[in-house]
Amino acid sequence: MPGPLEGVKVVELAGIGPSPYACMLLADAGADVLRLERAGPAPGDEPHWDLLNRSRPSVAIDLKHPDAVALVLDLVEGADVLIEGMRPGVAERLGLGPDTCLMRNPRLVYGRMTGWGQDGPLAHAVGHDIDYIALSGALWALGREGDRPVPPINLVGDFGGGGMLLAFGVLAALLEAKVSGSGQVVDAAMTDGSASLMTMTYSFLAAGLAEERRGANLLDTGAHFYEVYETSDGRFVAVGAIEPRFYAALLEGLGLDAATLPPQMDRTQWPEMKRRFAELFAARTRDEWAVRFEGTEACVAPVLSPLEAPSHPHNAARGTFVEVAGVVQPGPAPRFSRTPSAVGSPPEQPGRSTDAALGRWGVSADRITALRAEGALGSRTP
Secondary structure, three states, rough: OOOOOOOOOOEEEEEOOHHHHHHHHHOOOOOOOEEEEEOOOOOOOOOOOHHHHHOOOOEEOOOOOHHHHHHHHHHHOOOEEEEEEEOHHHHHOOOOOOOHHHOOOOOOEEEEEEEOOOOOOOOOOOOHHHHHHHOOHHHHHOOOOOOOOOOOOOOOHHHHHHHHHHHHHHHHHHHHHHOOOOEEEEEHHHHHHHHHHHHHHHHHHHOOOOOEEEEEEEOOOOOEEEEEEEEEOEEEEEEOOHHHHHHHHHHHHHHHHHOOOOOOOOHHHHHHHHHHHHHHHOOOOOOHHHHHHHHHHHHHHEEEOOHHHOOHHHHHHOOOOOEEEOEEEEEEOOOOOOOOOOOOOOOOOOOOHHHHHHHHHHOOHHHHHHHHHHHOOOOOOO
């Protein structure tokens, strides 16, 4: 069955991290995404290792060649979206900036993914996820009291505040273009996006429900009922029993009598309660606790590794993870009831579908041959 984005055509100027993730989301949902990337060695048949590049064909192209730029502009004429993840000004220097592309296709949505944004004092500075979330205030909040902030790998900047918000922005602009008939530029910055993810934290600060102290608040490991505890086998369980009835179920599962304990929201007692909880959880294995709390409202879950997660009964039942070409990986999300998403194909070696993909987008075989002869395209698909 076709995905919900069937018929949407996207030109992807290949990047790394958040922009490929946004394009993966669109491609999994049925968009026809054409990935244009640097030519490398002659591509083989085996899948590429980078799962972010799945569900779409790869075309090997030299964007520094004027004939390649002319080809991209022709592709843009028939596209709905172009996505690029270069530093500000690079696409313009290549002759593929938004002004040029929108002149060729006024309805085009031009998605741009950067760390700092297209303008501002840091727009041209280098950086990575950790830097962007540091400046937005997100990194400061992640960690325990008295310790330094802990980077959440690159989930908050690259993917949550980056790729996901780029995909959201592109789809919002597409909907508006259907009404207005005009495209526009979507400036997605990981600094902006990770700041947006902090909105609820700013609500708590404004309402006096949180303080500017890491590891001392409701959701940042300050509370004993929202914490990770080590078990007897050196593994961990996650506890999130915030609501009173969930907290009551947690106490019951731990064998504690609520009448002998301080009130749940007595912050002065949180450190001592955390110590007591730690002693109790350390008495059993992770899986023993998982069995103990299964079916209760205690909001206790085993902390699974990425290799364990696919085999958990809930994930297996929902098909949260899928196997494609022998590689287990997260499946498409979210779910659609009538037009389900799917992994269309494993990630390709760069240039694997140059001829076939360009042909499907209307580029003639003679032009492909001429472009290759001029050095604008990579090697022929084997």
